[in-house]
Each structure stands twice: as structure tokens, then as C-alpha cells.
Amino acid sequence: xxxxxxxxxxxxxxxxxxxxxxxxxxxxxxxxxxxxxxxxxxxxxxxxxxxxxxxxxxxxxxxxxxxxxxxxxxxxxxxxxxxxxxxxxxxxxxxxxxxxxxxxxxxxxxxxxxxxxxxxxxxxxxxxxxxxxxxxxxxxxxxxxxxxxxxxxxxxxxxxxxxxxxxxxxxxxxxxxxxxxxxxxxxxxxxxxxxxxxxxxxxxxxxxxxxxxxxxxxxxx
Amino acid sequence: xxxxxxxxxxxxxxxxxxxxxxxxxxxxxxxxxxxxxxxxxxxxxxxxxxxxxxxxxxxxxxxxxxxxxxxxxxxxxxxxxxxxxxxxxxxxxxxxxxxxxxxxxxxxxxxxxxxxxxxxxxxxxxxxxxxxxxxxxxxxxxxxxxxxxxxxxxxxxxxxxxxxxxxxxxxxxxxxxxxxxxxxxxxxxxxxxxxxxxxxxxxxxxxxxxxxxxxxxxxxx
DNA sequence: CCGATAACCGACTCACATGTCGGTTGTAAG
DNA sequence: CTTACAACCGACATGTGAGTCGGTTATCGG
Numbered sequence: 334x335x336x337x338x339x340x341x342x343x344x345x346x347x348x349x350x351x352x353x354x355x356x357x358x359x360x361x362x363x364x365x366x367x368x369x370x371x372x373x374x375x376x377x378x379x380x381x382x383x384x385x386x387x388x389x390x391x392x393x394x395x396x397x398x399x400x401x402x403x404x405x406x407x408x409x410x411x412x413x414x415x416x417x418x419x420x421x422x423x424x425x426x427x428x429x430x431x432x433x434x435x436x437x438x439x440x441x442x443x444x445x446x447x448x449x450x451x452x453x454x455x456x457x458x459x460x461x462x463x464x465x466x467x468x469x470x471x472x473x474x475x476x477x478x479x480x481x482x483x484x485x486x487x488x489x490x491x492x493x494x495x496x497x498x499x500x501x502x503x504x505x506x507x508x509x510x511x512x513x514x515x516x517x518x519x520x521x522x523x524x525x526x527x528x529x530x531x532x533x534x535x536x537x538x539x540x541x542x543x544x545x546x547x548x549x550x551x552x553x554x
Numbered sequence: 555x556x557x558x559x560x561x562x563x564x565x566x567x568x569x570x571x572x573x574x575x576x577x578x579x580x581x582x583x584x585x586x587x588x589x590x591x592x593x594x595x596x597x598x599x600x601x602x603x604x605x606x607x608x609x610x611x612x613x614x615x616x617x618x619x620x621x622x623x624x625x626x627x628x629x630x631x632x633x634x635x636x637x638x639x640x641x642x643x644x645x646x647x648x649x650x651x652x653x654x655x656x657x658x659x660x661x662x663x664x665x666x667x668x669x670x671x672x673x674x675x676x677x678x679x680x681x682x683x684x685x686x687x688x689x690x691x692x693x694x695x696x697x698x699x700x701x702x703x704x705x706x707x708x709x710x711x712x713x714x715x716x717x718x719x720x721x722x723x724x725x726x727x728x729x730x731x732x733x734x735x736x737x738x739x740x741x742x743x744x745x746x747x748x749x750x751x752x753x754x755x756x757x758x759x760x761x762x763x764x765x766x767x768x769x770x771x772x773x774x775x
Numbered sequence: 776c777c778g779a780t781a782a783c784c785g786a787c788t789c790a791c792a793t794g795t796c797g798g799t800t801g802t803a804a805g
Numbered sequence: 806c807t808t809a810c811a812a813c814c815g816a817c818a819t820g821t822g823a824g825t826c827g828g829t830t831a832t833c834g835g
Contacts, residue, residue, distance in 0.1 A: 363673060364673045366587035366588075366673060367587075367673035448668075452584060452585045452587060452588035453588075475753075478753060482747070482753070489733055489735070489736050489740075490736075490740060490743070490744050492729075492733070493726060493729060493730075493733075493736065493740075493741060493744035493745075494744050494747060494748055496725055496726055496729040497722045497723070497725060497726045497744065497745060497748050497749075498722070498748065499725065500721055500722050500724065500725020500726065500728070500729075501718045501719070501721055501722025501723075501725065502718070502722075503721065503725070504717055504718060504720065504721020504722065504724070504725070505714060505717055505718045505721065507721070508713075508714060508717040508721075509714075512710055512713075512714075514710070515710050515711075519710075519711060519714075520714060522711070523711050523714035523715050523718065524714075524718060526703070526715060527715055527718050527719065527748075527749060527752070528718075528748060528752060528753055529752050529753050529754045530752045530754060531748070531749060531750050531751045531752025531753075531754070532696075532699060532703070532749055532750050532752075533750045533751060533752070
């Protein structure tokens with residue numbers, strides 16, 4: 334679109350890149366199952382069979398794009414969070430980095446985290462790997478903070494906390510895509526309000542420490 | 555399985571219910587696109603065409619199940635949270651109710667919130683309706699608390715907070731399905747730790763109020 | 776200028792899944 | 806008992822999309 338290529342014959346690597354770019358957009362927009370190879374081909378400016386000259390199958394094409402984009406995300410976030418600063422500052426910087434990626438690469442965010450497939454076992458495995466890696470790196474990053482909260486990062490309780498953080502943040506990024514008028518700063522502020530301060534900051538409520546441990550009666554089957 | 559029906563001919567309503575039950579399981583296990591009507595038919599103990607004697611199409615079958623299960627969830631949660639008690643207690647009770655539903659109805663939770671489709675526009679619309687309703691009711695429930703935090707529930711900032719709560723909780727329930735050894739109480743405790751107390755509860759860190767408002771430099775395209 | 780390589784295309788095969796239709800039989804009312 | 810309805814089934818019609826194959830032509834090194 335931008336480049337005036339007027340449908341010339343391209344060297345393999347360039348065509349490959351174009352196909353991957355087209356696949357990213359179409360997969361993100363329509364989901365894995367609903368996209369026909371035909372659509373990707375059209376978006377890439379070639380016919381369907383050309384896709385098979387460059388990628389062995391639809392599945393491999395998706396997986397390739399998935400891993401490319403994940404690498405970009407990791408690089409993006411990694412590049413702009415520093416190990417220094419107070420814990421609160423670090424959390425804020427990380428949220429900021431993630432949301433800025435989501436802002437600049439909406440298709441990538443959607444493709445990576447809106448899992449519209451999960452059917453194909455191989456794709457499922459790739460997604461799991463990406464997710465696991467992300468959880469692990471976040472847990473490592475928060476290691477000191479979790480310990481100070483009384484949680485061993487190896488514990489399942491700590492993992493649960495991290496999972497809540499990650500999926501909540503993802504969900505917020507998703508919501509943002511539907512409410513674009515909100516600025517990234519406001520978004521970070523809302524996230525910090527919950528994740529950092531918590532909801533207990535009520536002027537006239539009971540003191541911070543959480544209330545009674547149990548719940549009266551809770552019977553499920 | 556439990557009932558020894560030995561493949562007899564059933565009255566319409568009973569067969570209908572069986573089909574819906576089978577559809578719930580299979581849709582949840584394999585996702586919408588990947589499930590063939592054949593599988594549902596086998597699980598229901600009939601042949602494929604019988605499904606079409608009771609439901610006009612695959613899409614309508616899914617939507618029916620979706621709405622049934624959502625109604626059950628709303629009833630389940632609504633029945634065991636009371637309007638009374640301190641805000642912290644109410645939040646805890648709600649988390650408990652939601653997680654107990656997820657525990658007792660894993661397929662329903664997965665089907666309702668793991669959106670493995672989103673392709674079909676009509677199904678998308680139904681999902682959106684369910685999601686909207688849920689967000690609204692949570693916002694109403696938290697109305698007073700949000701106001702005390704300085705947020706007008708109508709504000710987008712408040713909606714963002716609610717979205718983070720909901721998706722984070724969903725994600726945690728999802729994680730729980732993969733780590734069944736964790737008890738529901740532990741799960742609720744982890745959720746409360748983040749959502750209620752926040753991560754700032756560090757013995758030797760800066761005081762509760764959040765740190766500097768801005769972030770140094772953050773340039774994204 | 777001239778092959779050889781590789782990018783590109785059209786047309787085909789094949790598999791699979793949805794939805795339909797006509798017929799068959801259990802079952803319950805009269 | 807019998808009759809009529811409704812539950813059930815087998816076979817087909819249709820559409821769609823993934824992956825293959827042989828041929829064509831641009832492009833580039835020599």
C-alpha cells in the first residue's frame with residue numbers, strides 16, 4: 334500500500350515477509366479457522382499457491398507469525414524496563430511498556446493473546462510455551478516483591494498472583510482496543526490503582542489487613 | 555453414563571436436554587469450529603440428523619447452550635452474595651461464589667469465558683451481550699466502593715478498573731483449571747491479596763500512597 | 776546475449792462438515 | 806387394536822477450503 338511496488342516479482346525473502354505481514358493482519362482480524370489462505374494471498378498480492386511456495390502449511394504460517402511477534406514483544410518490553418528504581422516505579426514502567434506495545438501493534442496483541450483457536454494441538458503447544466515463558470519472566474521480575482509480601486515465587490500462591498496480574502493486564506489492553514479515547518497514562522493509572530494500591534483504600538472503612546479468613550457456608554456439590 | 559437408559563427412545567424435551575448437555579461438554583473441550591456435529595451426536599447417543607430435529611443449526615445450538623449456562627452462572631453467584639457486610643467481605647464472597655461455580659462447572663466456565671470462536675458475527679454479538687451484562691452488574695455492585703476511591707462508576711477509568719478485576723479473575727479461574735491441587739480458599743486468598751491489598755504492602759518500602767505520577771520518557775512511534 | 780534458477784500462477788484433487796429429505800418404528804391416545 | 810404423531814435414522818446434496826502439480830516467465834549470473 335505505502336510502497337509503490339506495482340505487483341512486481343519479488344525476491345523470496347521479501348515476499349516471505351509480505352506474506353507474514355498479511356497473515357498477521359488477517360489472522361488477527363478473523364481468527365485462525367475463519368481465515369482462508371485465499372484472503373492472506375490477496376492481502377499479500379499473490380495467489381494462494383505462492384503461499385505454499387514459501388510456507389509448508391497454514392499451521393506453520395501461523396506459528397511462524399506467532400513466534401516472530403512474540404519475539405518483538407519481548408524485545409519491546411525488555412528494552413524499556415530497567416532493573417532499577419522502586420518496586421512501584423518498576424511495575425508502572427512495565428505496564429507502560431506493555432500498553433505501548435499494544436497501542437503500536439494492535440494486531441500482534443490480538444493475535445498473541447486473544448487465542449481464537451486453541452483447537453489444533455500443535456498451535457496450542459506453541460501458545461502454551463509463549464504463555465509459560467511470559468509468566469516465568471514476570472515471576473522472576475517480581476521475585477523480590479513477592480518475597481516481601483511473604484510469598485515464595487516458587488509457590489503456587491505466588492504463581493496465582495502473577496497469573497491474575499498478567500491476565501488482568503491483558504484484559505485491560507483488550508478493553509482499551511474498544512475504548513481508544515482513553516490515554517495510555519490513564520490506563521496505567523487505573524491498573525496501578527488496583528494492582529498497586531488495591532481496592533481497600535477506603536477512607537472510612539476497616540483497616541487495611543484483610544478481614545476474617547473463612548466464609549460462612551459455601552457448599553458446592 | 556450414570557443413568558442406564560440403554561439407548562431407548564426419549565421424549566423430545568429429554569433428548570433436547572441431553573443434546574444440550576453433550577454440546578456443552580464437546581464445545582468446551584474442542585472449541586466451536588473444531589467440533590463436528592457428529593461428535594455431539596455420539597455424545598448424546600443419537601445420530602447427527604437427530605440434532606437437526608431439535609435445533610435448527612450448529613450456531614443456534616451453541617447460542618442456546620451459552621445462554622443457558624450464563625443464566626445458571628448468574629443465578630449461582632447471585633444466590634450467594636448478599637448486599638450486606640463490609641466491602642472487603644462482599645468482594646471475598648463474590649470471588650468465592652465465582653470460583654465455586656468454576657469448580658463445579660468447569661465446562662461451563664470454559665465455554666463462557668475462553669471464547670474460542672469470535673468469528674461468527676452472531677455468536678460474537680451474544681458473547682458481547684453476556685460480557686456487557688456482567689461488567690454492568692459488577693460495576694453496580696462496586697459502585698459505592700469505586701466512588702469512595704474517587705471514581706465515578708460512569709467514568710471510563712472506573713470501567714477500566716472493573717475490566718481489570720473481571721478479566722484477572724477469569725484468568726485466575728483458568729489457571730486454576732490447570733493447577734487443581736490449589737484449594738478454593740487459597741485461590742480467594744491470592745486474589746484478595748492483589749485486588750484488595752495491592753502489591754504495595756511492603757514492610758520496608760515507601761509509604762502506601764503511590765509514587766511520582768509521571769514516567770520519565772516513553773516514546774512509542 | 777543466454778541459459779538456469781526460482782518466483783509465480785491456474786486448475787485440479789480430496790477430504791470433511793453442514794444441513795436436507797424420505798422413510799421407519801416406537802409409543803401413547805382413543 | 807389401530808391409528809397418528811413424533812423420535813429416530815441412512816443417504817445424499819452442497820459448499821468450502823487445504824494442499825499439490827505442471828507449466829510459464831521474470832531476473833540474474835556468466
